[in-house]
Amino acid sequence: xxxxxxxxxxxxxxxxxxxxxxxxxxxxxxxxxxxxxxxxxxxxxxxxxxxxxxxxxxxxxxxxxxxxxxxxxxxxxxxxxxxxxxxxxxxxxxxxxxxxxxxxxxxxxxxxxxxxxxxxxxxxxxxxxxxxxxxxxxxxxxxxxxxxxxxxxxxxxxxxxxxxxxxxxxxxxxxxxxxxxxxxxxxxxxxxxxxxxxxxxxxxxxxxxxxxxxxxxxxxxxxxxxxxxxxxxxxxxxxxxxxxxxxxxxxxxxxxxxxxxxxxxxxxxxxxxxxxxxxxxxxxxxxxxxxxxxxxxxxxxxxxxxxxxxxxxxxxxxxxxxxxxxxxxxxxxxxxxxxxxxxxxxxxxxxxxxxxxxxxxxxxxxxxxxxxxxxxxxxxxxxxxxxxxxxxxxxxxxxxxxxxx
Numbered sequence: 423x424x425x426x427x428x429x430x431x432x433x434x435x436x437x438x439x440x441x442x443x444x445x446x447x448x449x450x451x452x453x454x455x456x457x458x459x460x461x462x463x464x465x466x467x468x469x470x471x472x473x474x475x476x477x478x479x480x481x482x483x484x485x486x487x488x489x490x491x492x493x494x495x496x497x498x499x500x501x502x503x504x505x506x507x508x509x510x511x512x513x514x515x516x517x518x519x520x521x522x523x524x525x526x527x528x529x530x531x532x533x534x535x536x537x538x539x540x541x542x543x544x545x546x547x548x549x550x551x552x553x554x555x556x557x558x559x560x561x562x563x564x565x566x567x568x569x570x571x572x573x574x575x576x577x578x579x580x581x582x583x584x585x586x587x588x589x590x591x592x593x594x595x596x597x598x599x600x601x602x603x604x605x606x607x608x609x610x611x612x613x614x615x616x617x618x619x620x621x622x623x624x625x626x627x628x629x630x631x632x633x634x635x636x637x638x639x640x641x642x643x644x645x646x647x648x649x650x651x652x653x654x655x656x657x658x659x660x661x662x663x664x665x666x667x668x669x670x671x672x673x674x675x676x677x678x679x680x681x682x683x684x685x686x687x688x689x690x691x692x693x694x695x696x697x698x699x700x701x702x703x704x705x706x707x708x709x710x711x712x713x714x715x716x717x718x719x720x721x722x723x724x725x726x727x728x729x730x731x732x733x734x735x736x737x738x739x740x741x742x743x744x745x746x747x748x749x750x751x752x753x754x755x756x757x758x759x760x761x762x763x764x765x766x767x768x769x770x771x772x773x774x775x776x777x778x779x780x781x782x783x784x785x786x787x788x789x790x791x792x793x794x795x796x797x798x799x800x801x802x803x804x805x806x807x808x809x810x811x812x813x814x815x816x817x818x819x820x821x822x823x824x825x826x827x
Contacts, residue, residue, distance in 0.1 A: 528653065
């Protein structure tokens, strides 16, 4: 019989006490979703680690719910990968469980991608054949078969379905199928889509996804591929310690927020002269011994003109290092010779500006409401960009904003 699910809020500091065997506790720790501390007589104290997601270990369900909701989490993940990525049309807001929401979204996107038929493309094939096809690979022929005429090492192009796009999509479908206790309807649709891709190789666990790029030919695949990449990046389904089967989808909200803000700023600042660089490399000291890496810096020519840092959590008076974010931004502004630094948070009500004494430097705290619609979130980032650099030379339109309300 399955254990009742453990459902925790992302910012829960107390956690829950649950009886677990050692193998299950170790497997849960390995996912990184929860910290597990022994509490005597087979009981464990489970608390969130700052990550969100869902884990199923044997008969145990564990969910750490993002404060912004599942739909916003998927939007932030997708937009950071591709600003043209549209918010999901699934009913994830009403879904209490991340697994069905992911499965439903993947099924809908994959069905749309495959509706006109399975995409085909040219593959480069290296093979030993009894006849010449394509070009002979002379170096391989001499190295592997010196003095032999047959078989012949050749290279040729083949028009087939086993291309990067289909490998990524089929692997994501397989990963979702491996998740236990999905609704029967979702599992059936996943299996049907998987069968449509018969003959396409599935990527090995831990393998790097093959490279692909959006084009006119694969445009109908792009939304499904973006979601598939999210699943491949953050989801695993494999045996854990002691042979316990583990399925996990775990993301760091701090990293998700940083990636989203950096991408959204780059899009918002695109109409201005210059370029926006993430993880801008610079040094605090003249001896270049203390490196700094602001999340985003807008550069015109070779001169920084605006600096931004994304902070998922606001460092309050009770934290270990209160106001550390402000000190860090002061260092950025000083090293880059900028009068204003922008701290963008995922919490807070109203922006605030703080003038640093004896310096002429202003540090702005600007909150983003992640419970707002995707369009409103992108407009809020655009407002930060306009405030940092002034009105753009033309109208600003965020890619992907349409249809994300």
